[in-house]
Amino acid sequence: MIDGINIELAGFDCRLWKNNPNLKFRYYTEEETKEVLGSRKAYFKGLTFTIEPKGKAKISGSIHTFFNNGDNNATRFTYDDFVNAVSQLSQFGVNPKTAILRGFELGLNLDTTACKIDNKTFIDSILYCKGATRCDMMINEKPGFGYIFKTTNTRYKFYDKSEHAKVETSELLRVEAKFTRMRAVENYGIKTLFDLMDKEKLSKLIVDKYLKAIDETIFFEWDLIKSTRKIPTKYKSKFKDLRNPDWWIKDERSRIDRHRNKLLLEKLVKLYAKRNIKNILKDLISLELEAVTRNKNCYEYTEFKSLNNWNKPDNAKKSVTNAQRIVGCDSHDQREGKKKKKYCLICGKEITGQKSDSKYCNDQRICRDKAYNLKVSENRKKKKSDKEKEILKLIKNLGSEFTLTRTTNPNRKKAKGVKARKTSIIVTINGKRKYYHGSQARFFLDEFEKKTENQPEPELCT
Known part of the structure; x- marks a missing residue:
């Protein structure tokens, strides 16, 4: 489940690495003085070991690939495998309790051969993910094999893992969440490599930051409803918008409005499409999670209890109330909370989607010009008033x-x-x-x- 890591070692003696025969450091030197320029870097089994000029020691790369002896990260990587891989890092002097996390990845490799749906169909069916614009992900310097959705603190990736790892034996779809800033997970008490081995913290993180994102992502398989012929008349024009990925992000809609439209699209898919590709994907994720989190000595899915009820009819409901999860947008800093709505100071139109310092709407500059004229008029009145006060005082006193x-x-x-x-x-x-x-x-x-x-x-x- 956990793959890419970026850790910084606190109070580490870099001589342990310099004397390790497995690490061959590369660095640039000044030609005349032979002085080392920049950082020293060594590559070993998918991990990059870095010693910065000021003495900081860092490790980044795929711990999954490291566990596979540098081969690839296209296999199943269980929780037990992760714990084993962390213990292997001890040969490089890594103490999980003092290894500070600067970023990491949660990801699953899903075998899609059983459902008989190719990876491209899954990838192209994504309409909306966390309010981010869909960008092509280059796989082996070629586009068309995956998409990435970049938000402030997290990157969500859906791509063809079999093409990425050059695996020909099966169809592998990779679904991944990469936390580029640790403030995205600071509320879960995850700060060190040791915290990622805490099952309670990890399971809660998986539910909130990985599975919830899948729940909120909007999927639509175009080929199953090519026309609006079967759609009721009252939904025809709306349906044309709902199946357009640009429509979901072109305006700053409220969470409730976005959720309402999501439910309508899912209702139409359920009634008029032969299959629901999102439900199929969630089933694949559930099966893989069972295998990834199961203990080798236990064949029941009991290791991460909070994951048991995710893919069930009531999985979209909160534990305290009956309110359904509302489709979110993670394009702003998590600590900022819910974004407040803003309105034009002149006409009252909502301008939440404009720049943060916007005060007026952009409709042909009418409101901005009107505001400017009002400001000029107010300044003139104030200046006139000040002068008149001066005149009255002059007449009264003298x-x-x-x-x-x-x-x-x-x-x-x-x-x-x-x-x-x-x-x-x-x-x-x-x-x-x-x-x-x-x-x-x-x-x-x-x-x-x-x-x-x-x-x-x-x-x-x-």
Whole structure:
């Protein structure tokens, strides 16, 4: 089940590796001084041993291939085999309790010959997986043998293992979840290589991060329902969208809406398709899990009890409530929790799928332009208000202790074809001049006239 690993050894003495005859380190040196440049690396049975310049020791690669003496990782790799492989690492000074995990893989090799469905059919039937765009996976430098779905912390892979490992005896489909960042599993208490040998932690991880992803992945076998002829009229137009992989990810739909559409598609597949390829895949996974987790001395499926009830009619229900699991999207950081919905500040349209700093919708810039105009208008009002407060304070405090000079007639009406002139006033206070123009000057005059209505008018110079 566990395959690729990436571990860092804490407090490790690198001389143990340098003196090990099985490890032949390669490195670059400076031509004149013979100084070692970069990291030292050695390759042994599918694992890469790295000694960094600062002395850190790391091991990465396939522990499954290491267990198979470097042959391949296309065989069945049980839990007991994994424990055995970890114990073999002790010859390289690896202590599982101090081997810090930086990433690892969960994967199964499924023999699809019994169900008589080729690997390509399984792979091409995937419509949606964790909200990620489907990307071609290059197998032996050739496309068309697998797909990869990249999320923030995890990569989900579905590919033809028989083509990858050049195995001709059987059809092997690989279903894999690769945790590229450990924060994806930090809630399970898995930090070291030793934690992966804890059956309780591992079984819970398999259920939540591997099997649940299969439950939420949406499959549709195109060849079984090529046309909408048999589909009820009320579902015809909707069905055309549901079978399109781009439709599921083009908009940021809510989990509930996505789940509702998933149930509708599965209902139509159940009624009008001759087989359900997702159920077949889940049966294959269940059978392989039984073999992978079974103890060699026990023929009953009891080693990982939490996996027993996965592939049953009620497997999609939570243990506490009767609510069904809702199709998720793992394209954001797990620790961020549920993504909050966002709406355009102008028209109120939902914009959750836009950039994180978006405030307005992208409909032909109408809302953004409107928001800009409102902002300009608010700034003008604020500036005008501040200036008017200054004028009122000036009139109140100084009364008639200043001289006004009016340069134009504020009541003059604009004549057609004649260039208008602004109303301007000059206020002289203690020998210093202050200028006011346009609306500010008119406001000054109006307020000054109100103030001096019952008082002698000050001297006006024209």
